[in-house]
Amino acid sequence: MIAFRCFRNDDPPRLADTWRCADLGPAAVQPMTSALLEACVFSKPYFDREGLLVAVDGTRVVGFAHAGFGPNAARSALDTSVGTTMLVVVVPHEEHERIAAGLVSRCEDYLRSRGARTLLGGGGPALGGFYRGLYGGSDVPGILDTAPAMQAVFERAGYEVADRIAVLRRALGRFRPPVNRLQVAIQRATRLSVVDEPPRRSWWEAAVTSGIALRRYVLANLAGETLGTATFWDMQPLASCLGVTAAGLLDVDIEGPRRRQGLASYLVARAMHDLAQEGVAVVETHVAASNAAASSLFEKLGYEAVTHGTMFARPVRAEPA
Numbered sequence: 001m002i003a004f005r006c007f008r009n010d011d012p013p014r015l016a017d018t019w020r021c022a023d024l025g026p027a028a029v030q031p032m033t034s035a036l037l038e039a040c041v042f043s044k045p046y047f048d049r050e051g052l053l054v055a056v057d058g059t060r061v062v063g064f065a066h067a068g069f070g071p072n073a074a075r076s077a078l079d080t081s082v083g084t085t086m087l088v089v090v091v092p093h094e095e096h097e098r099i100a101a102g103l104v105s106r107c108e109d110y111l112r113s114r115g116a117r118t119l120l121g122g123g124g125p126a127l128g129g130f131y132r133g134l135y136g137g138s139d140v141p142g143i144l145d146t147a148p149a150m151q152a153v154f155e156r157a158g159y160e161v162a163d164r165i166a167v168l169r170r171a172l173g174r175f176r177p178p179v180n181r182l183q184v185a186i187q188r189a190t191r192l193s194v195v196d197e198p199p200r201r202s203w204w205e206a207a208v209t210s211g212i213a214l215r216r217y218v219l220a221n222l223a224g225e226t227l228g229t230a231t232f233w234d235m236q237p238l239a240s241c242l243g244v245t246a247a248g249l250l251d252v253d254i255e256g257p258r259r260r261q262g263l264a265s266y267l268v269a270r271a272m273h274d275l276a277q278e279g280v281a282v283v284e285t286h287v288a289a290s291n292a293a294a295s296s297l298f299e300k301l302g303y304e305a306v307t308h309g310t311m312f313a314r315p316v317r318a319e320p321a
């Protein structure tokens, strides 16, 4: 008899065990431990035990699913109007589909009870903020194609594809930043600084990067005005599991009026060169198919897709007249 309940304080070892037994594909940290879940999930200041749903068969935990929210526009608090079910983790079980469906529907109940009108499936940089370093890579890229069983859970629940996220990698062996007239002109007109453990720019950034080592490359003009930033982290503990010295590019952002002037190409290439000199072998980042500018930028810098993830959305039901 399967029963559902929300998270309890004595669950972590059983949830780690569930993660170890479930088929999450190669982009999930293994072996999972309670300590890793504590560091990347339960310790987040906005963790809500009622959003972490647990399925039990008798006394055995057989699955869990985690629902949460992203930040508001000012990144100063959660925006509970859009909610997502980030992961659905179920052990091999004869009632696998029923367990997964029950978890998703209880996650939806939780999200609606907090005010969500839009329901998504899959985590991402601006959604949930949990499992970074445990699932995906440089960030959580929705539900990965390497976990087709989890994608099928959302499809059976009536979700549709909202966006596709490419997981991009660029090996840094012998990487040299491009040298051309534009890049030389940018080099003369700017200053690039490297800030380890930069002050966090918002409550949300502080919350989702607690406990991880950030490095920010800041590009400024000669008057000291910031033109853009690129922020990396060491992708631990996932990078250790992959067996590479990796850096995850979390975000690159050029000030609006300064775009289309070659600045991102210059900034990211210089950062990649710097990281290569420190022994980083590969840089990974994610880009949504809907972000044409970033897709094109990374393609020009030699990044290639190694897999894709899907962000799902539940179609809004028409209200009866």
Ligand SMILES: CC(C)(COP(=O)(O)OP(=O)(O)OC[C@H]1O[C@@H](n2cnc3c(N)ncnc32)[C@H](O)[C@@H]1OP(=O)(O)O)[C@@H](O)C(=O)NCCC(=O)NCCS
Pocket (backbone or CB within 6 Å): 250, 251, 252, 253, 254, 255, 258, 259, 260, 261, 262, 263, 264, 265, 266, 287, 291, 292, 293, 294, 296, 297, 298, 300
């Ligand atoms: C994506 C972003 C960083 C690009 O910065 P940028 O300084 O304008 O990029 P560059 O001028 O170096 O352009 C490099 C290439 O990217 C592509 N590109 C940049 N902006 C583009 C746009 N609006 N549409 C299509 N391609 C674009 C082009 O291929 C361009 O090469 P080209 O100018 O020779 O055609 C910038 O648009 C931005 O800050 N966007 C908001 C944040 C974001 O989406 N970050 C990426 C994900 S974290």
